[in-house]
Amino acid sequence: MNSIRREPLSSDPATAKASVTWHVDEVPWVPLTGVFVDKSGYKPLTDTTYTGNAYSLELASVGPGGSSPTHVEPHAHLFYVLSGHGEVTVGDEVTEVTAGSVSPISAGVPHSFRNLGDSALEMLVVYHPPLARNKPETTQLRATVHAIRHEAQRVVSVELRPQPGSTFPAFDAGAHIDLHLPNGMIRSYSLCNSSDDKDRYVIGVLNVEESRGGSRYVHEQLRVGAQIEISRPRSNFPLHENAVHTVLIAGGVGITPILSMARRLCALGRSVELLYCARSRREAAFVEEIEALGHEVSWHFDDEQGERVDLVQFLATRRRDAHFYACGPTPMLDDFERHGRELGLAHVYLERFVARDAPGETTKRYRVELSRSGRSLEVAPGKTLLQTLLDAGVQVPHSCTQGVCGACKTRVLSGEPDHRDSVLSASERESNAVMTVCVSGCKGESLVLDL
Numbered sequence: 423m424n425s426i427r428r429e430p431l432s433s434d435p436a437t438a439k440a441s442v443t444w445h446v447d448e449v450p451w452v453p454l455t456g457v458f459v460d461k462s463g464y465k466p467l468t469d470t471t472y473t474g475n476a477y478s479l480e481l482a483s484v485g486p487g488g489s490s491p492t493h494v495e496p497h498a499h500l501f502y503v504l505s506g507h508g509e510v511t512v513g514d515e516v517t518e519v520t521a522g523s524v525s526p527i528s529a530g531v532p533h534s535f536r537n538l539g540d541s542a543l544e545m546l547v548v549y550h551p552p553l554a555r556n557k558p559e560t561t562q563l564r565a566t567v568h569a570i571r572h573e574a575q576r577v578v579s580v581e582l583r584p585q586p587g588s589t590f591p592a593f594d595a596g597a598h599i600d601l602h603l604p605n606g607m608i609r610s611y612s613l614c615n616s617s618d619d620k621d622r623y624v625i626g627v628l629n630v631e632e633s634r635g636g637s638r639y640v641h642e643q644l645r646v647g648a649q650i651e652i653s654r655p656r657s658n659f660p661l662h663e664n665a666v667h668t669v670l671i672a673g674g675v676g677i678t679p680i681l682s683m684a685r686r687l688c689a690l691g692r693s694v695e696l697l698y699c700a701r702s703r704r705e706a707a708f709v710e711e712i713e714a715l716g717h718e719v720s721w722h723f724d725d726e727q728g729e730r731v732d733l734v735q736f737l738a739t740r741r742r743d744a745h746f747y748a749c750g751p752t753p754m755l756d757d758f759e760r761h762g763r764e765l766g767l768a769h770v771y772l773e774r775f776v777a778r779d780a781p782g783e784t785t786k787r788y789r790v791e792l793s794r795s796g797r798s799l800e801v802a803p804g805k806t807l808l809q810t811l812l813d814a815g816v817q818v819p820h821s822c823t824q825g826v827c828g829a830c831k832t833r834v835l836s837g838e839p840d841h842r843d844s845v846l847s848a849s850e851r852e853s854n855a856v857m858t859v860c861v862s863g864c865k866g867e868s869l870v871l872d873l
């Protein structure tokens with residue numbers, strides 16, 4: 423698709439001609455502030471901190487009486503004619519060019535030049551800076567660790583406060599934030615406080631035995647008074663507030679989003695009950711806060727009951743038009759999902775902390791086209807799609823890298839993703855219109871992503 427506009431930067435006719443910006447594929451080509459030159463022409467910048475406004479340049483020349491071969495570039499670019507006289511064919515359109523002409527070319531559009539003069543037709547080819555186009559919105563917030571509290575065996579809560587004089591963005595019950603830890607790790611944690619709080623976020627963190635470094639850092643090194651970056655709240659686990667009755671089920675530290683939901687439903691005066699399961703009472707967090715809410719609670723401690731909770735029996739005895747939410751360890755969620763299906767429950771929602779499937783390194787080679795930048799990348803065996811994008815300097819928001827947080831959800835324009843995440847809904851997976859690039863891959867030969 424060829425999409426080109428030419429706009430004067432100035433409304434003053436006297437200066438408009440000299441101050442023109444081109445929009446190629448809806449991307450403005452703003453005045454140059456620097457250049458990135460590579461002899462082989464276009465080369466993606468790999469410095470991920472680069473978000474400047476530098477272009478890559480290349481010289482092209484067509485001799486007298488000659489023509490360039492018809493060419494298709496995966497990148498949008500501009501030809502500035504430096505000298506000579508000729509014509510350019512872009513798609514089916516032929517335009518005469520002389521020194522000073524500008525020919526913008528959209529990604530994927532065939533084009534060629536023919537020299538009509540008796541001296542060389544010389545051109546400067548300018549490619550748009552890749553990273554400036556892929557720069558994500560700034561979504562990070564600065565927070566102060568206001569308190570760290572022991573909540574249960576191996577569980578602490580961390581209370582974060584905004585900078586003095588500011589507030590945090592509102593969040594919905596069930597939402598989570600990413601902590602950008604000083605050790606360089608980014609980890610997602612559900613918010614467990616009331617969604618009415620404007621001046622604080624509270625998360626619960628389990629010191630997991632097989633920690634990849636995030637929860638261990640929080641438990642062993644994070645201190646009150648520390649300043650950290652956090653993301654804005656995101657939700658993959660939305661609460662339907664008008665259900666006739668809501669059944670909340672939590673396993674272990676999975677209580678965090680569930681507690682926020684319970685607070686919200688109690689504040690609204692809705693009918694709600696909670697089943698809270700833990701291996702022992704010592705490992706059950708936020709017990710006093712749960713009891714203070716005053717709704718119906720069923721406790722299940724494996725060491726006292728001598729076995730895991732009988733979820734099928736629990737679900738089967740609840741009204742079928744209730745809405746059911748669960749968060750907890752994988753075996754519990756697998757049971758919850760299966761029994762919900764077998765019982766024909768219509769409103770079953772869950773959130774996983776741990777990836778369900780294998781990591782996303784591909785075992786076969788495939789191509790990824792990036793529609794907005796026109797770039798084409800190859801995902802090699804042993805690499806994830808996310809690694810390939812980041813290595814190429816494409817800035818993609820990401821957090822867990824395990825397919826559970828949803829931070830890297832990316833629109834798919836064509837191709838069939840191989841979904842391996844635990845966060846997309848069934849309808850999102852079926853549509854193939856979105857994928858998590860951290861763990862998911864490609865079933866066919868190629869994908870086109872909205873990047």
Ligand code: FES
Pocket residue numbers: 819820821822823824825826827828829830831843845858859860861
């Ligand atoms: S980074 Fe969390 S789902 Fe991809």
